[in-house]
Amino acid sequence: MKIFYLIKEGFKNIWTNRMMSLASVIVLVSCLIITGAAFLISFNVTHLISKIGDDDQITVYLDYDLNDLQSIKLGSQISKIKNIESYSFYSKEDALKQYEQVLGNIYESMQDDGNPFGNAYKVKLQDLSQYKNTVEEIKKIEGVSAVSDRSDIAGKLTKLNYFVTIVGSWVVLILALVTLFIISNTIKMTMYSRRYEISIMKSVGATNSFIRVPFVIEAMVIGLISGLAAAGVICSVYMPVRNAAAGIIGFIGESTFTVEQIMIPTFIVMSSAGLLIGIIGSIISITRYLKKEGGEIIGW
Amino acid sequence: MKMIYLENVSKVYPNGTEALKNISLNIDNGEFVFIVGPSGAGKSTFLKLLIREEKASFGKIKVSGYDLMKIRRGKIPYLRRKMGIVFQDFRLIAKMNVYDNVAFAMRVIGTPERAIRKRVKEVLELVGLDGKENRKPSEISGGEQQRVSLARALVNKPDMIIADEPTGNIDPELSFDIMKLLVEINQTGTTVIIVTHEHDLVKEFGRRIITIEDGEIKSDEKYPTKYHRTEADKK
Ligand SMILES: Nc1ncnc2c1ncn2[C@@H]1O[C@H](COP(=O)(O)OP(=O)(O)O)[C@@H](O)[C@H]1O
Ligand SMILES: [Mg+2]
Numbered sequence: 001m002k003i004f005y006l007i008k009e010g011f012k013n014i015w016t017n018r019m020m021s022l023a024s025v026i027v028l029v030s031c032l033i034i035t036g037a038a039f040l041i042s043f044n045v046t047h048l049i050s051k052i053g054d055d056d057q058i059t060v061y062l063d064y065d066l067n068d069l070q071s072i073k074l075g076s077q078i079s080k081i082k083n084i085e086s087y088s089f090y091s092k093e094d095a096l097k098q099y100e101q102v103l104g105n106i107y108e109s110m111q112d113d114g115n116p117f118g119n120a121y122k123v124k125l126q127d128l129s130q131y132k133n134t135v136e137e138i139k140k141i142e143g144v145s146a147v148s149d150r151s152d153i154a155g156k157l158t159k160l161n162y163f164v165t166i167v168g169s170w171v172v173l174i175l176a177l178v179t180l181f182i183i184s185n186t187i188k189m190t191m192y193s194r195r196y197e198i199s200i201m202k203s204v205g206a207t208n209s210f211i212r213v214p215f216v217i218e219a220m221v222i223g224l225i226s227g228l229a230a231a232g233v234i235c236s237v238y239m240p241v242r243n244a245a246a247g248i249i250g251f252i253g254e255s256t257f258t259v260e261q262i263m264i265p266t267f268i269v270m271s272s273a274g275l276l277i278g279i280i281g282s283i284i285s286i287t288r289y290l291k292k293e294g295g296e297i298i299g300w
Numbered sequence: 301m302k303m304i305y306l307e308n309v310s311k312v313y314p315n316g317t318e319a320l321k322n323i324s325l326n327i328d329n330g331e332f333v334f335i336v337g338p339s340g341a342g343k344s345t346f347l348k349l350l351i352r353e354e355k356a357s358f359g360k361i362k363v364s365g366y367d368l369m370k371i372r373r374g375k376i377p378y379l380r381r382k383m384g385i386v387f388q389d390f391r392l393i394a395k396m397n398v399y400d401n402v403a404f405a406m407r408v409i410g411t412p413e414r415a416i417r418k419r420v421k422e423v424l425e426l427v428g429l430d431g432k433e434n435r436k437p438s439e440i441s442g443g444e445q446q447r448v449s450l451a452r453a454l455v456n457k458p459d460m461i462i463a464d465e466p467t468g469n470i471d472p473e474l475s476f477d478i479m480k481l482l483v484e485i486n487q488t489g490t491t492v493i494i495v496t497h498e499h500d501l502v503k504e505f506g507r508r509i510i511t512i513e514d515g516e517i518k519s520d521e522k523y524p525t526k527y528h529r530t531e532a533d534k535k
Contacts, residue, residue, distance in 0.1 A: 005407055200391050205381035206408035
């Protein structure tokens with residue numbers, strides 16, 4: 001009975017202060033969207049990097065005029081380098097075959113002597129952080145003409161991820177503070193507009209925790225609504241944004257999360273973040289308000 | 301038994317105003333006390349000390365068994381549940397009807413709704429407002445509004461009623477009725493402390509009259525009245 005009364009009071013507060021409640025929902029939603037976006041970008045980039053790491057085979061191109069036997073000998077040299085996990089031979093025939101479809105009729109004429117490809121090795125590394133050194137060592141081997149280098153992309157993504165993480169953390173921190181400020185101000189306004197009632201409550205012996213509950217509930221509801229709205233917005237724009245990004249950089253398409261994968265965590269995290277901010281923000285402002293010793297029973 | 305006990309109590313406000321100077325007095329269970337004196341004498345300050353709205357600067361002060369110099373903040377609500385406070389401006393919530401204004405005082409201390417219904421009906425009858433439960437404060441007279449506020453002060457069965465100029469905002473004839481009601485409440489054993497400067501009322505109902513002037517007790521006298529009958533008179 002008592003708790004129903006308090007919850008009802010909480011909802012009444014929201015309705016009485018609907019303009020302020022709406023304003024704080026809007027600000028909170030914006031903050032949560034930006035925060036959520038920062039998190040999602042960071043997660044996806046991390047995921048992307050690990051995916052690239054997974055199939056991060058280096059292709060070692062051999063000199064064009066090396067025959068198969070020479071090539072195999074060279075392979076055993078590659079195997080001696082530390083940090084090589086596995087390597088496999090990738091013959092010039094294999095390379096040409098990849099283009100069979102594209103080449104069509106010309107394909108036949110390109111067999112044997114007409115093959116523009118040289119032999120190659122696909123090499124997998126144990127420790128990706130040693131990437132540069134290992135590539136340098138492979139390049140030193142006699143008969144190696146070139147090494148495909150994806151370290152560029154990996155390096156750039158790592159930098160991007162670092163950037164997103166650092167900037168994202170700051171953005172999140174600042175927004176969290178802004179949000180706390182907004183919500184505690186909303187609650188302060190509610191308390192101010194109801195100070196008369198609060199003073200009567202105090203004069204008849206209501207405890208501070210009892211007085212506090214409706215305001216905490218108000219803030220929790222605002223927080224929860226904002227969290228759900230933010231999650232809804234994020235999930236509905238997620239795929240279009242991802243597809244647009246994939247349009248620019250192809251492999252983003254396969255190497256990032258789908259909306260189905262992020263939906264439930266996003267809703268859970270956003271609504272709990274909203275709730276938490278509501279609880280903390282309101283408790284801060286209420287405690288400050290109720291702590292004043294004198295002048296509680298206003299204007300007497 | 302002593303309901304209220306003050307010994308050498310002084311109150312200095314943060315701005316340096318010395319509102320009460322070295323006050324000592326006792327009020328027993330069941331007394332009916334007027335506090336009188338000119339404006340700015342320290343009457344309201346005295347009441348604020350009793351309800352622990354303000355803390356005394358020096359001295360000893362005990363109310364309803366609580367030592368108000370040592371009471372913890374968390375215990376103050378329980379001290380206030382032992383007293384019913386009546387304000388000059390009634391302090392009613394405009395959007396609530398008469399019933400809810402009174403029930404409010406029970407709801408906020410967590411009383412079950414069934415007990416609330418029973419008790420609110422009782423006190424509204426006592427103050428003569430039965431039948432007006434659904435009126436808003438704006439739909440009743442000043443005297444009736446003060447009855448609502450009195451009902452709210454009584455509803456949690458306090459040991460004492462503390463009223464600061466309860467008749468300051470209502471017509472003299474209605475003031476008389478409010479006073480009679482307070483005497484009636486007092487007859488059931490509730491201690492009543494009233495601040496007023498209405499001489500007619502004091503003359504008519506004054507049982508014990510404490511005069512405060514410039515923060516000091518000027519006089520403290522007891523009189524017989526036709527309204528207050530002692531236990532012996534009743535027989
Ligand atoms: N909160 C306060 N801060 C400073 N001075 C105050 C405060 N409240 C009352 N006073 C001063 O204390 C004195 C006594 O005030 P009060 O107790 O309200 O008198 P009364 O109720 O007898 O008119 C007055 O001089 C008043 O100005
Ligand atoms: Mg006064």
